[in-house]
Amino acid sequence: MNIVCIGSGNVATHLAIAFKAMGAEIIQVWSSDSRNAEILAALTKAKPFRRWEELDRSADCYVIAVKDDAIASVASHLKGVKGIVLHTSGATPIEMLSGAGSGYGVLYPLQTFSKTKAVDLTKVPFCIEGNNPETLEKIAVIAQLLSANVSVVSTEQRMILHLAAVFASNFSNHLYHLSGQLLEQHELKFDLLRPLILETAQKVQSSLPIDVQTGPAVRNDQQTMEKHLDLLKNSPELQQLYQSLSNSIKKSHL
Amino acid sequence: MNIVCIGSGNVATHLAIAFKAMGAEIIQVWSSDSRNAEILAALTKAKPFRRWEELDRSADCYVIAVKDDAIASVASHLKGVKGIVLHTSGATPIEMLSGAGSGYGVLYPLQTFSKTKAVDLTKVPFCIEGNNPETLEKIAVIAQLLSANVSVVSTEQRMILHLAAVFASNFSNHLYHLSGQLLEQHELKFDLLRPLILETAQKVQSSLPIDVQTGPAVRNDQQTMEKHLDLLKNSPELQQLYQSLSNSIKKSHL
Numbered sequence: 001m002n003i004v005c006i007g008s009g010n011v012a013t014h015l016a017i018a019f020k021a022m023g024a025e026i027i028q029v030w031s032s033d034s035r036n037a038e039i040l041a042a043l044t045k046a047k048p049f050r051r052w053e054e055l056d057r058s059a060d061c062y063v064i065a066v067k068d069d070a071i072a073s074v075a076s077h078l079k080g081v082k083g084i085v086l087h088t089s090g091a092t093p094i095e096m097l098s099g100a101g102s103g104y105g106v107l108y109p110l111q112t113f114s115k116t117k118a119v120d121l122t123k124v125p126f127c128i129e130g131n132n133p134e135t136l137e138k139i140a141v142i143a144q145l146l147s148a149n150v151s152v153v154s155t156e157q158r159m160i161l162h163l164a165a166v167f168a169s170n171f172s173n174h175l176y177h178l179s180g181q182l183l184e185q186h187e188l189k190f191d192l193l194r195p196l197i198l199e200t201a202q203k204v205q206s207s208l209p210i211d212v213q214t215g216p217a218v219r220n221d222q223q224t225m226e227k228h229l230d231l232l233k234n235s236p237e238l239q240q241l242y243q244s245l246s247n248s249i250k251k252s253h254l
Numbered sequence: 255m256n257i258v259c260i261g262s263g264n265v266a267t268h269l270a271i272a273f274k275a276m277g278a279e280i281i282q283v284w285s286s287d288s289r290n291a292e293i294l295a296a297l298t299k300a301k302p303f304r305r306w307e308e309l310d311r312s313a314d315c316y317v318i319a320v321k322d323d324a325i326a327s328v329a330s331h332l333k334g335v336k337g338i339v340l341h342t343s344g345a346t347p348i349e350m351l352s353g354a355g356s357g358y359g360v361l362y363p364l365q366t367f368s369k370t371k372a373v374d375l376t377k378v379p380f381c382i383e384g385n386n387p388e389t390l391e392k393i394a395v396i397a398q399l400l401s402a403n404v405s406v407v408s409t410e411q412r413m414i415l416h417l418a419a420v421f422a423s424n425f426s427n428h429l430y431h432l433s434g435q436l437l438e439q440h441e442l443k444f445d446l447l448r449p450l451i452l453e454t455a456q457k458v459q460s461s462l463p464i465d466v467q468t469g470p471a472v473r474n475d476q477q478t479m480e481k482h483l484d485l486l487k488n489s490p491e492l493q494q495l496y497q498s499l500s501n502s503i504k505k506s507h508l
Contacts, residue, residue, distance in 0.1 A: 068478065091478050111450055114466050117457060125446045151446065160440045161447075163482045164433035168447050169454040170469030171499045172426040177463035177506060179418035186414045192379045192405065193415075193422050194459050196365055200423040201455030203371060205448050209431035212368055215424030224322065224345050228417045237502060244495055245425045251491070252431060 001142070002083075004028045004059045005046065006074055008036035010113035011088055012065035013043070015146070018121045019063075020044045022145045028056050032070075052077040059083045061142060062101065068092050075100040084138055090162030093155045094129050103135030107143055108158055112169050121146050127153035127161060178238060210252065217249035255396070256337075258282045258313045259300065260328055262290035264367035265342055266319035267297070269400070272375045273317075274298045276399045282310050286324075306331040313337045315396060316355065322346050329354040338392055344416030347409045348383050357389030361397055362412055366423050375400050381407035381415060432492060464506065471503035 001024040005016045008031035016026050026044040031037030034050050041048035049055070055077065064074050064087040071087050078085050078100035085101035090108050097104035106129040111119055126143045128150060130136030136152065143150040153161065176197055180190040203212045216224040225246060232239040255278045259270045262285035270280050280298040284306075285291030291302035303309065309331065318328050318341040325341050332339050332354040339355035344362050351358040360383040365373055380397045382404060384390030390406065397404040407415065430451055434444040457466045470478040479500060486493040 068475070091481060110446055112453055112457065112466075112468050114457065114461075114468075116461075119453060123449055125449060127446075149449075153442070157440050157442055159481070159485060160436055161442060163485050164436040164442075164447060165450055166469050166482065166496075167429045167436070168433040169450050170467070170471065170503070171429050171495075172451070173454055173458065173463050173467055174471075174499060174503045174506070175421045175425050175429070176458050177467065178502070179422040180463060182414055182418040182421070186411050188407070188411055188415060188418075190462065192364055192381075193418060195377055195379060195403075196419055196423050197426070197455050197458060199366055199373060200427055201451050203366065203368065204427065204430050204451060206371075207368075208444065209427050209434060212366075213424070213427055213431065214366055214368075215420050217424065217428075221322070227345060227413070228420065231413060231417050237505070241425075241498055241502065242420075244498060245428060248432070248491060248495065249424070249428045252428070 001025065001061060001145075002027045002056075002059045003061045003063055004030070004056060004083075005040065005044070005063050005065070006030045007063075007065035008033065008040045009065065009067075010115055011109065012063070013040055013115065014113050014119060014121065015063060015065060015088065015107075015109070016040060016044045016046075018146050024145065027059055028054075030055070030074075032066075055081075057081045061086065063088065063107065064097075071096050084135060084142070086139065086142070090127075090158055090165065094131065095155075098131070103131060103138065105130035105135055105139045106155075106158065107139060108153070108161075109147075110161060110165060112165075122148055125149045125151060127151055127158055129153060129155060129158065178241075182238075213249065213253065215249070217246035218253050220250060255279065255315060255399075256281045256310075256313045257315045257317055258284070258310060258337075259294065259298070259317050259319070260284045261317075261319035262287065262294045263319065263321075264369055265363065266317070267294055267369065268367050268373060268375065269317060269319060269342065269361075269363070270294060270298045270300075272400050278399065281313055282308075284309070284328075286320075309335075311335045315340065317361065318342065318351075325350050338389060338396070340393065340396070344381075344412055344419065348385065349409075352385070357385060357392065359384035359389055359393045360409075360412065361393060362407070362415075363401075364415060364419060376402055379403045379405060381405055381412055383407060383409060383412065432495075436492075467503065467507065469503070471500035472507050474504060 026046040029041040029046045037048035060083045062085045085104040086107045108127040111124040126147045128139045280300040283295040283300045295302035314337045316339045339358040340361045362381040365378040380401045382393045384393045
């Protein structure tokens with residue numbers, strides 16, 4: 001399988017390297033930033049390019065992993081290509097690609113990627129969608145190259161997954177940051193919290209979060225919550241978050 | 255070392271079993287609920303008891319792992335014992351034990367415990383405090399039986415750690431729950447989010463959360479945030495949480 005990789009950020013890099021490892025050939029890498037394109041192209045033995053005239057229009061598959069607001073513009077350059085055109089965005093409808101390629105669809109990996117940390121893609125849930133059943137079947141084959149965890153998910157469901165991922169991952173990470181700041185203000189190291197953070201995430205790998213909720217809010221331990229709010233009296237923003245999240249926990253356990 | 259375990263909940267159970275495994279003898283288990291005391295006593299080959307007259311006053315160490323608001327009452331029954339008296343609470347000052355035992359202090363494991371899941375205590379941070387340097391040294395020896403990760407932490411710092419743990423663990427777990435509910439409403443399985451949740455926690459084991467923050471808020475991607483708020487239009491509570499947490503992320507990255 002010949003793949004053109006469009007984009008050179010975290011998602012593009014992880015996908016291109018994994019495709020390559022599975023025996024696919026990355027023939028070209030496009031990026032608006034020629035240096036990034038060169039780095040990823042070197043990693044995958046592909047040819048970097050920046051001018052759309054140089055696009056190889058005979059690839060089997062075009063994987064678009066660029067910022068959401070650049071997908072439409074990229075798609076306009078893929079009109080009439082033979083291969084399947086895929087975007088990898090959680091928040092972009094499939095229709096954004098209509099007209100690009102004979103078959104098009106979505107290959108959305110539900111994971112958080114950073115440049116510096118390898119991720120085992122074989123366990124990452126890939127959410128796929130296709131513009132027709134035939135294309136969907138081909139996309140499933142492509143997705144299964146990368147992962148054993150492939151689900152067909154509609155655009156509407158994918159939007160919800162993307163939103164849910166913001167709560168489960170982006171917001172949780174920010175709570176880690178806020179707790180780390182509290183520690184720093186009192187000359188305590190973030191290291192102290194790391195095992196707790198990991199165990200909290202490991203617990204819900206086999207349980208549902210509602211069944212393992214702990215802390216003062218779920219016990220309705222007013223005394224401790226008041227002490228905590230008092231400790232936060234100089235951080236109105238943290239106080240407000242503490243209140244809202246505690247109230248939300250109490251409501252979930254009524 | 256002979257230990258009397260006071261309490262039979264999650265913390266008491268994990269600690270007593272770990273002490274036993276490290277060669278300490280659990281000689282008695284007290285619980286206000288005689289059935290729980292019997293279960294934990296059977297697990298650790300100890301004697302269960304409920305009436306304070308039966309307390310063995312010659313133990314080396316008394317580990318109090320009961321609800322915070324029961325610590326004072328338990329301590330009143332330990333007046334004049336020979337051994338060291340320890341509580342295990344994050345939110346309770348050391349002074350709550352003054353008068354109980356000749357030496358007293360705190361052995362606070364910074365971890366979330368559930369009955370059904372084993373936790374490797376050797377990596378759990380134990381925060382210790384003692385009423386004098388001599389006692390503190392003895393408490394350090396006791397704590398090092400259980401964990402390689404022992405820190406001396408003042409009552410004031412411990413209160414902050416406990417509060418930070420609410421943000422990092424209790425609130426994160428609740429965000430997992432809220433995201434799971436969103437999925438459920440759209441016939442999607444919580445399984446889809448599990449790898450993302452684990453990876454998010456794993457990432458901060460070697461990085462600081464601020465350096466690995468992803469998502470629309472840190473990118474200031476207004477379009478996506480507006481889409482998300484629109485998807486939440488029937489859940490004013492989630493909308494408000496989304497706004498507050500997104501604003502807090504934006505402020506942290508100014």
